[in-house]
Amino acid sequence: MSNIAHKIGPLAKCVLQNSRLNLWSTLTQYRFYPRPTSFPDYFQNPIFRKEDQAKLIENNELARIAAVPVKPPASYETSSVYHDPLVSKLINHVMKMGNKKLARNLVEKSFENIKRIQIERYHLASTPEEKAKIILDPKDILYKAIENSKPLLQLLPIKRGGITYQVPGPITDKRSLFLAIKWLLEATNDKERTVHFPEQFAWELLDAANNTGKVVKRKQDLHRQCEANRAYAHYRWQ
Amino acid sequence: MRLNTIFFTAPSSKSARRPQREPIPFQMLLPLKLKKGVSGKGDKLKEAACMQEMAVMFACFKKAEFDQAQCLKEVSSFQTCFNEYNQRFKLQREQGKKGVLVPGEKELTHRQLNKLLKSFPPSQ
Numbered sequence: 001m002s003n004i005a006h007k008i009g010p011l012a013k014c015v016l017q018n019s020r021l022n023l024w025s026t027l028t029q030y031r032f033y034p035r036p037t038s039f040p041d042y043f044q045n046p047i048f049r050k051e052d053q054a055k056l057i058e059n060n061e062l063a064r065i066a067a068v069p070v071k072p073p074a075s076y077e078t079s080s081v082y083h084d085p086l087v088s089k090l091i092n093h094v095m096k097m098g099n100k101k102l103a104r105n106l107v108e109k110s111f112e113n114i115k116r117i118q119i120e121r122y123h124l125a126s127t128p129e130e131k132a133k134i135i136l137d138p139k140d141i142l143y144k145a146i147e148n149s150k151p152l153l154q155l156l157p158i159k160r161g162g163i164t165y166q167v168p169g170p171i172t173d174k175r176s177l178f179l180a181i182k183w184l185l186e187a188t189n190d191k192e193r194t195v196h197f198p199e200q201f202a203w204e205l206l207d208a209a210n211n212t213g214k215v216v217k218r219k220q221d222l223h224r225q226c227e228a229n230r231a232y233a234h235y236r237w238q
Numbered sequence: 239m240r241l242n243t244i245f246f247t248a249p250s251s252k253s254a255r256r257p258q259r260e261p262i263p264f265q266m267l268l269p270l271k272l273k274k275g276v277s278g279k280g281d282k283l284k285e286a287a288c289m290q291e292m293a294v295m296f297a298c299f300k301k302a303e304f305d306q307a308q309c310l311k312e313v314s315s316f317q318t319c320f321n322e323y324n325q326r327f328k329l330q331r332e333q334g335k336k337g338v339l340v341p342g343e344k345e346l347t348h349r350q351l352n353k354l355l356k357s358f359p360p361s362q
Contacts, residue, residue, distance in 0.1 A: 152295075152306075152313060170288055170320040211307070220304040227296045227304075236286040 023143070026173040027085035039071050046073040049083070084139060086146065093181045106197050111138035113202035135209070145208035149180040149215040153226040158235050168226035169236045180215075187214040275355055278348035287323040291316040 044065065047053055056062045076088050087107065095103035118136050125131045135141055154171040157164045171179075188201045207213025249255035295312040302308035334347040339354065346354070 148306075152316065153292075168292070169286070170292070170316070172324075223299060223304050227299060230293070230296050233289060233292065234286060 023086055023146070023177070026177055027089055043069050043071045046070050046077060048073045048077045048079050050079050086143065087139065089177075090142070090181060093185060106201070109198035110201040110205070111142075113198050114138040114141055114205060117202060117206065138205075141205055141209045145184065145205045145215075146177070146180050148211050149183055149208045149219055150176040151179055151219050151222050152176070153223060154179075155222070155226060155229065156236065158232075160235055165232045165235055166225070166229050167232045167236045168229050169233070180219075183215045183218055184208065187218075190214075271360070274360065275352040276348050288316060288319040291319045 047056065047065070053062075056065065076083075091100065091103045091107050094106055115136065115138050118134055118138075118141070122131055122134050122136060125134060135144070151171060153168050154175065155166040156169055158167045159165075184201075184204055188197060188204050191200045204213060204215065208215045291312070295309060295316045298309035298312045299306075306313060330347075334349050336349075339350055343350075
């Protein structure tokens with residue numbers, strides 16, 4: 001009996017954080033070293049998150065890895081509870097000319113804006129049911145927004161008989177995540193000069209999390225075009 | 239006029255353009271034996287993955303006016319199909335690169351075949 005409870009326990013957790021876990025597998029980013037590096041090939045990537053370390057201990061792989069030399073973690077690779085791979089990815093996308101401090105500030109400021117907007121909504125809501133529906137955590141909003149704006153298909157230009165066909169096909173997780181972030185940022189930058197980035201980005205994220213707005217429409221337009229070109233799908237080869 | 243031109247421009251019996259005369263002599267342009275290995279051109283996966291799932295998803299999308307929330311089942315089946323395909327492709331590629339020979343296997347990749355052929359070279 002206890003065995004079943006042991007199995008169900010992590011499962012229930014999985015269901016709760018399913019969307020986050022799905023993304024984490026595609027988000028494992030490691031510090032990029034341009035070749036040639038000072039580290040030989042057998043140096044392993046650091047495992048810095050406590051959850052990953054716990055998994056290693058559970059699988060009895062820690063002893064094997066402990067003997068292998070490991071690269072040092074980058075400054076953003078931390079075991080802090082505030083570390084979030086998606087947020088750090090987003091900051092890198094927002095960053096221009098290596099100005100990470102500004103990028104981080106912008107993202108944090110837009111999180112603050114989201115929080116303010118959602119708290120205002122929370123206090124304006126009259127019934128407890130309405131209040132329960134409002135997501136107050138900006139990171140949850142971000143995850144939801146990205147999940148809603150990730151495309152399922154892509155159009156690939158394939159040349160057949162001198163004509164380039166736009167052929168619909170499946171998209172990898174990594175590319176769809178990239179497109180989602182790119183579209184969100186493009187939608188944000190398409191704004192009046194007087195509106196600041198954090199303000200607009202907060203609105204875009206809230207819209208996408210609500211499954212409305214420019215980015216979701218863009219995704220649906222892509223899906224529409226894929227549907228219109230479905231006759232060409234046979235041209236695809238892998 | 240036209241007849242004349244045909245008459246004069248037709249290949250003469252000495253020309254290389256004349257019709258061949260039977261029996262045609264045999265010329266050995268290439269050595270009469272097979273190569274030691276096989277090329278890998280035929281091994282490429284030519285199937286387009288997950289066509290069925292994609293068609294089902296498109297049908298659902300059209301019915302729901304591209305609202306993804308109403309087609310969760312179709313979307314997840316499409317994605318699992320693609321993930322499985324990717325894994326299969328990766329595994330095939332890895333095994334192909336290694337050229338591991340599995341005893342009793344019917345369908346061999348070109349790398350496996352080459353390995354096999356190399357271990358039994360033709361006698362000179």
